[in-house]
Amino acid sequence: MDDVVPLSLHVPxxxxxxxxxxxxxxxxxxxxxxxxxxxxxxxxxxxRDLAFSIIRVLNxxxxxxxxxxxxxxxxxxLEGLRHMMTLRAFDARMLMAQRQGKTSFYMQHMGEEAVSCxxxxxxxxxDMNFPTYRQAGLLIAGGYxxxxxxxxxxxxxxxxxxxxQLPIMYSSKEHGFFSISGNLGTQFVQAVGWAMASAISNDTxxxxxxxxxxxxxxxxxxxxxxxxxxxxxxVVLNIVNNQWxxxxxxxxxxxxxGTFAARGLxxxxxxxxxxxxxxxxxxxVARWAVERARRNLGPTLIxxxxxxxxxxxxxxxxxxxxxxxxxxxxxxxxxVIRLKNHLIRRGAWTEERHxxxxxxVMDTVIAAQKEAEKHGTLHSGGKPSVRDMFEGVYAEMPxxxxxxxxxxxx
Amino acid sequence: xxxxxxxxxxxxxxxxxMGRDPKVVVFGEDVGYFGGVFRCTAGLQQKxxxxxxxxxxxxxxxxxGTAIGMAAYGLRPCVEIQFADYVYPAYDQIVSEAxxxxxxxNGQFTCPIVVRMxxxxxxxxxxxxxxxxxxxxTHVCGLKVVVPSNPRDAKGLLIASIEDxxxxxxxxxxxxxxxxxxxxxxxxVTPWSKHPLGDVDDxxxxxxxxxxxxxRQGSAVTVLTYGTMVHVAEAAARETGIxxxxxxxxxxxxxxxxxxxxxxxxxxxxxxxxxxxxxxxFGAELAALVQEHCFYHLEAPIARVTGWDTPYPHAQxxxxxxxxxxxxxxxxxTMEA
Ligand SMILES: Cc1ncc(C[n+]2csc(CCOP(=O)(O)OP(=O)(O)O)c2C)c(N)n1
Numbered sequence: 001m002d003d004v005v006p007l008s009l010h011v012p013x014x015x016x017x018x019x020x021x022x023x024x025x026x027x028x029x030x031x032x033x034x035x036x037x038x039x040x041x042x043x044x045x046x047x048r049d050l051a052f053s054i055i056r057v058l059n060x061x062x063x064x065x066x067x068x069x070x071x072x073x074x075x076x077x078l079e080g081l082r083h084m085m086t087l088r089a090f091d092a093r094m095l096m097a098q099r100q101g102k103t104s105f106y107m108q109h110m111g112e113e114a115v116s117c118x119x120x121x122x123x124x125x126x127d128m129n130f131p132t133y134r135q136a137g138l139l140i141a142g143g144y145x146x147x148x149x150x151x152x153x154x155x156x157x158x159x160x161x162x163x164x165q166l167p168i169m170y171s172s173k174e175h176g177f178f179s180i181s182g183n184l185g186t187q188f189v190q191a192v193g194w195a196m197a198s199a200i201s202n203d204t205x206x207x208x209x210x211x212x213x214x215x216x217x218x219x220x221x222x223x224x225x226x227x228x229x230x231x232x233x234x235v236v237l238n239i240v241n242n243q244w245x246x247x248x249x250x251x252x253x254x255x256x257x258g259t260f261a262a263r264g265l266x267x268x269x270x271x272x273x274x275x276x277x278x279x280x281x282x283x284x285v286a287r288w289a290v291e292r293a294r295r296n297l298g299p300t301l302i303x304x305x306x307x308x309x310x311x312x313x314x315x316x317x318x319x320x321x322x323x324x325x326x327x328x329x330x331x332x333x334x335x336v337i338r339l340k341n342h343l344i345r346r347g348a349w350t351e352e353r354h355x356x357x358x359x360x361v362m363d364t365v366i367a368a369q370k371e372a373e374k375h376g377t378l379h380s381g382g383k384p385s386v387r388d389m390f391e392g393v394y395a396e397m398p399x400x401x402x403x404x405x406x407x408x409x410x
Numbered sequence: 411x412x413x414x415x416x417x418x419x420x421x422x423x424x425x426x427x428m429g430r431d432p433k434v435v436v437f438g439e440d441v442g443y444f445g446g447v448f449r450c451t452a453g454l455q456q457k458x459x460x461x462x463x464x465x466x467x468x469x470x471x472x473x474x475g476t477a478i479g480m481a482a483y484g485l486r487p488c489v490e491i492q493f494a495d496y497v498y499p500a501y502d503q504i505v506s507e508a509x510x511x512x513x514x515x516n517g518q519f520t521c522p523i524v525v526r527m528x529x530x531x532x533x534x535x536x537x538x539x540x541x542x543x544x545x546x547x548t549h550v551c552g553l554k555v556v557v558p559s560n561p562r563d564a565k566g567l568l569i570a571s572i573e574d575x576x577x578x579x580x581x582x583x584x585x586x587x588x589x590x591x592x593x594x595x596x597x598x599v600t601p602w603s604k605h606p607l608g609d610v611d612d613x614x615x616x617x618x619x620x621x622x623x624x625x626r627q628g629s630a631v632t633v634l635t636y637g638t639m640v641h642v643a644e645a646a647a648r649e650t651g652i653x654x655x656x657x658x659x660x661x662x663x664x665x666x667x668x669x670x671x672x673x674x675x676x677x678x679x680x681x682x683x684x685x686x687x688x689x690x691x692f693g694a695e696l697a698a699l700v701q702e703h704c705f706y707h708l709e710a711p712i713a714r715v716t717g718w719d720t721p722y723p724h725a726q727x728x729x730x731x732x733x734x735x736x737x738x739x740x741x742x743x744t745m746e747a
Binding site for chain 1: 439440442443444447460461464465466467468469470471472495496498499534535536537538539688689718719720721723724725726729730
């Protein structure tokens with residue numbers, strides 16, 4: 001064999017780095033309305049294409065077109081718009097609060113608001129999400145009090161989690177929001193377990209798991225797919241592909257070919273990609289998947305194609321690893337502006353009412369923040385007690401902890 | 411001689427090792443282009459190319475598992491786990507595989523890998539960015555476990571770890587990355603450049619694994635500690651005025667038992683300090699060894715000062731891990747016994 005050449009390692013690289021011109025030419029974007037809508041009991045083998053395309057409803061002109069359109073009324077959409085605007089205003093205020101030293105850390109959703117806000121609308125009370133840290137829209141759209149979210153972020157005396165969790169790692173059983181872990185990926189397979197339990201118990205509730213594009217590399221992701229497909233668990237498995245995992249572009253987790261959604265195909269799980277910046281498309285696909293789960297037809301895998309406009313977290317500086325104007329070049333636009341334009345086009349909204357609404361939403365968020373800050377912030381005002389630190393490790397405090405609490409003098 | 415932060419010292423160790431030995435490869439989450447979230451690997455990809463320093467998928471199991479395979483091939487991988495709290499997905503690969511390959515193959519295969527990870531609290535990282543998992547590794551035969559407390563040691567110990575023929579778990583106290591810390595959180599951090607321990611030798615040198623260092627000579631009581639708590643213990647000795655001998659263990663496995671025994675036999679008293687939780691912590695091992703080897707010299711019960719047996723709380727972290735006050739109390743109590 002004299003044609004043998006030395007091997008060389010392939011390390012995937014993004015198209016551009018800081019200083020370059022943003023380039024999304026490799027993101028193939030089908031026309032809005034062009035992807036078919038199969039019946040929910042379709043044979044997964046017949047819809048393999050949907051794992052490679054992108055389901056879109058809103059076109060460039062702001063019209064809702066195609067088979068996935070027509071599911072939401074004006075009122076629904078106005079409510080959705082308000083949820084997204086609220087999340088954006090909430091982010092802006094909490095980011096500022098972090099800069100002011102009122103909390104240690106914050107993670108924002110800028111550009112990804114449609115994903116969690118629209119998905120939440122497709123769920124019923126009693127369903128359970130197993131979220132990661134960029135789905136606060138599930139809480140906002142689910143009516144969880146903003147003041148409680150802020151109390152958690154400020155680790156103050158009214159923090160529902162008593163200062164134990166990192167800011168933004170919310171937990172609300174009542175609002176179908178499982179306690180967030182900082183360990184990536186762990187929740188994905190737990191979602192499958194919750195769904196299996198619902199099926200074992202002949203319940204009617206379903207679960208939704210959430211994971212980022214980068215975190216799909218964790219074994220938990222693969223374990224979730226195995227269990228979900230084996231037991232046909234009533235679960236919706238959501239991958240939020242926002243292009244970046246801190247400084248690492250999505251091609252590192254995905255490799256050079258295929259899509260994240262396509263990972264479901266080997267398991268026989270119906271797998272779809274959707275425009276994550278299109279509120280109507282996200283809702284339509286979520287509802288399709290939720291209905292499948294509810295009708296005991298098994299799991300669905302959804303990849304939301306979106307873009308993380310902001311920094312990864314308050315500890316991150318994205319200009320160090322991607323072009324500064326990359327987010328503006330993102331071909332799927334801004335989810336808030338797109339829904340706004342659609343509502344204007346429908347005759348249900350105007351630029352002026354939008355400006356008014358922006359101001360109102362900001363007032364509501366600021367009022368909530370004032371209320372929360374009355375209970376303290378991380379470094380000033382009321383705090384959860386040090387005594388609380390020893391509670392809740394076990395249902396009942398064992399003697400060794402009681403001893404330590406005594407030793408700590410609290 | 412240069413003045414460096416611990417981050418710079420770690421980077422220097424990696425740079426020197428990669429420069430000397432083309433078999434050394436460095437990888438992990440965000441370590442390539444960006445240079446790691448703590449910047450320990452900044453510049454290495456530019457200097458050595460993408461096949462010697464690269465970003466990995468977010469898969470700790472994948473990182474350590476591939477490192478083991480590379481080591482079996484003959485490379486010397488030095489990998490980063492972004493935070494020690496995230497090493498658990500890789501735990502099986504470390505414990506069941508890396509640690510035993512030499513033994514089970516009767517030396518046909520070996521596993522000279524280094525797994526670096528930031529540990530410990532003090533940065534408001536909450537329960538998943540603050541843990542000190544050293545005891546989970548010292549319990550495993552076949553591993554070496556290293557914890558530096560200053561830039562010079564960080565560099566010398568890391569080079570020694572990369573050159574070591576066995577797998578090394580290299581725990582980096584992140585509270586010390588940018589300067590020493592004495593546990594007084596209300597005081598600004600003194601940068602290493604204003605601190606005598608910030609002096610780091612240029613070029614290649616090693617600090618041998620398995621050797622402790624006496625940080626402060628004393629005759630009244632021995633403090634056994636490592637990492638961030640070395641600085642806290644120094645503050646406690648200073649503030650109580652107790653003539654404590656402070657031993658920085660530097661390597662927990664294998665342990666410098668001679669240094670410990672000699673010191674405790676001289677002082678007759680012993681306080682163990684670590685940030686990790688108490689129960690089944692590394693302090694239990696230290697206390698047992700001191701009891702076995704120095705029983706007839708002991709004039710007081712061995713005291714342990716540690717983090718509490720709770721997950722690391724975000725808001726109460728200053729109450730969670732030992733500061734100079736708690737260490738000082740233990741010193742006083744031990745002296746009075
Ligand atoms: C098990 C584990 N490994 C590493 C980390 C550190 N980390 C936190 S967020 C993150 C990137 C996640 O990216 P992705 O899943 O794409 O989600 P995104 O932040 O883009 O929403 C990393 C590596 C972690 N939290 N948990």
